Amino acid sequence: MSVVLDPPQRRPVTRDERARTPRPWVLRLLSLLAAAAVLASAVHLEFAPATLLDGLDDIARLLDRMLPPRLDDPARISTLALETLLMAVLGTVLATVASVPLAFLAARNTTPHPAVYAVARAIITFCRAMPDLLIAALLVRGLGIGVLPGVLALALHSIGMLGKLFADAIEQTDPGPREAVRATGAGPLRELVNAVLPQVVPAWIGAFVYRVDINLRMSVVLGFVGAGGIGFALQDALRGLAYPRAMGIVAVILVIIAAMELLAIGIRRVLLAPKNSGPRRDRAARFALGGLVGGATLAALVVLEIDPLSLVTWVGPALEVFGRMVPPDFGALGTDLFDATVQTVAIGVLATGIGGVLSIPVGIVAASNVSPHPVLYWMARGWILLVRAVPELIVAVVFVAALGLGPIAGTCALAIGSVGFLGKLVADAVEEIDPGPLEAVAAVGGGWWKTVGAAVIPQAVPAIVGSWLYLLDVNIRTSTVLGIVGAGGIGYLLFESIRTLNFDVAGAIVLVVFVIVYLIERLSGWIRSLVV
Incomplete structure (x- = not known):
């Protein structure tokens, strides 16, 4: 999905654009x-x-049975709501860290080889094609019930979107600054850092903020497969036919998501309008966002009780589960x-x-x-x-x-x-x-x-x-x-x-x-x- 960060500038339609008019x-x-x-x-x-x-x-009778909404255990629901929010933030941060190098490999103008480009794009496509709930269900089998499978599922699925958007932003950069940096004798890494990154950072920030908003919605239902978050409490209420309690949890979810959407709108307006704010204020705003994200990431690791080492060691058990899916059995289910x-x-x-x-x-x-x-x-x-x-x-x-x-x-x-x-x-x-x-x-x-x-x-x-x-x-x-x-x-x-x-x-x-x-x-x- 392409994220529109600023309204397009109006200009005359070119001959090529008229030719592409449907x-x-x-x-x-x-x-x-x-x-x-x-x-x-x-x-x-x-x-x-x-x-x-x-x-x-x-449907009307069911909704009537859900009203008025009720919260039987506000402290527990508040804890689960915070857990859900931190899962979304941490999952997005992990996806961003993985997507940055992957995007450079998946962009035509920065990839070192066409074969590397094809592999990187295939990884991005696979992550985007697999629903997050499916990834969470498989990881729960390999890692056990808890928030870690949920965070990893959000991260892996987010790579499919962020990797694509990051790579597309790189491909749309102006080659002029790269040529200027290259003329000074700088190496490839310096060229990317000094000439490409400054051009793509605004688009990347917009994609990151938007993805946090998406992942918050996704993290709500991960509890349905035992991957942590407020979804577990919601599923428990629905299974017990405690509909007023379920509606109370849904109301909490609505408040959280609405607040996050308003916050995201405000962040985008502050960070993605440097023409009106000036470069100094723009740098200060980005620094503040970096501090906020860094603090939220540390808070997520502490509150969710995630060992940073587990963000690496999960690969082994997960591969063991995924390996049991090969070779696939197409005949067991028949028609x-x-x-x-x-x-x-x-x-x-x-x-x-x-x-x-x-x-x-x-x-x-x-x-x-x-x-x-x-x-x-x-x-x-x-x-x-x-x-x-x-x-x-x-x-x-x-x-x-x-x-x-x-x-x-x-x-x-x-x-x-x-x-x-x-x-x-x-x-x-x-x-x-x-x-x-x-x-x-x-x-x-x-x-x-x-x-x-x-x-x-x-x-x-x-x-x-x-x-x-x-x-x-x-x-x-x-x-x-x-x-x-x-x-x-x-x-x-x-x-x-x-x-x-x-x-x-x-x-x-x-x-x-x-x-x-x-x-x-x-x-x-x-x-x-x-x-x-």
Whole structure:
């Protein structure tokens, strides 16, 4: 995912950019194919709106049983909440440390050899393709129950995102400073430190802050597989049908994530706007962030009781578990593996389609430059924040309890999460469009609806399509683990094979998951090159 750190500067469109502008027939064809895929997924999953409407009463009754929220043991929940936050920070720091050298090897303009580039990119892709919950489940088998497997799972999965973003930032650097440093006779390492790092640090900081926000959401559910954090208490409450206590824990999670998001917004504004703050203040702000991260890292090691040596010695036991997955056994599950794979893809496609359609009106209303009224703007932004704050796995638990086991619950959970995620991206894209066409429509007397249809949507379409494709990739990965709570897909077979120590079967499923995610990512990249 590309992180937009500053609004793009407006400039005339070049001839090459006009040549890359998608033709109308391309968008129409892709729209038809997407609609066909969504419809086929709905038919395969037997997803009918009437079924969902019939289940709304069950969902309402379940939510009523959850109210009012209750915290039976505030001290324990506070400890687990702090543990969750520190896990997210430490996991991100470890991923950053590993991603920096990996990014230099995975960037075309700094890699020492094409073979090294290919291996580094393969490592990054593999880390991104494997869901963090799956990595945590495997590490728990090798290292035991506790926070260490959770921290390592967050770190390994984060390398997939940070390594890619770091490498992309390196490839986009200006070669001029490198040539100037090279002309002084400096070696390759000095060249990278003096000419490349100063250019990429702002982008790296933005990616780091954003990843902490993501990992906080991820760490919430790691307790479902025994990897520490507040998710363990939440799962315990749900299993005991103590719904008010579960809602109290969810409320705590919402407060933590909302506070972290506001903090992240503030940090990005301070650190990523050097033009307005001056270089001295910019250096001071970065130094302060470094001190804050360093202090949080030390606090994490102390509070979580993690021996720094264990951050190295974990490799042996983990490799022992991963080694038991080879060779993979594809025959043990028979056709069940194929059926679960198709169901997983169908859940991801259908949830993305539903979320994509519903996110457009939400995103437009949540865009400050076109929202029809401040009240609607804040309502839309509040909804987006609320939905994004609750992990899909928790939403899936609610739908499973209300609608029963199966892919319908997983599809609904992913669709709701997609509305929040895409709604924010749509709103950001609309806020960055050229205001000229809006002013032109208003000048001829066009109303709000006319402005949206003629000036807003046409400009935002490329960004919206790119966001949809990215979300499809994310939803496919997420749908592979929904089975842990009975929400359909290949996740049930995967976690059941790990629970029963059938690691060769788990190896086959992991390989299938990797192939699915890799193919979806390549397909998304190809489509994105046509329309974005």
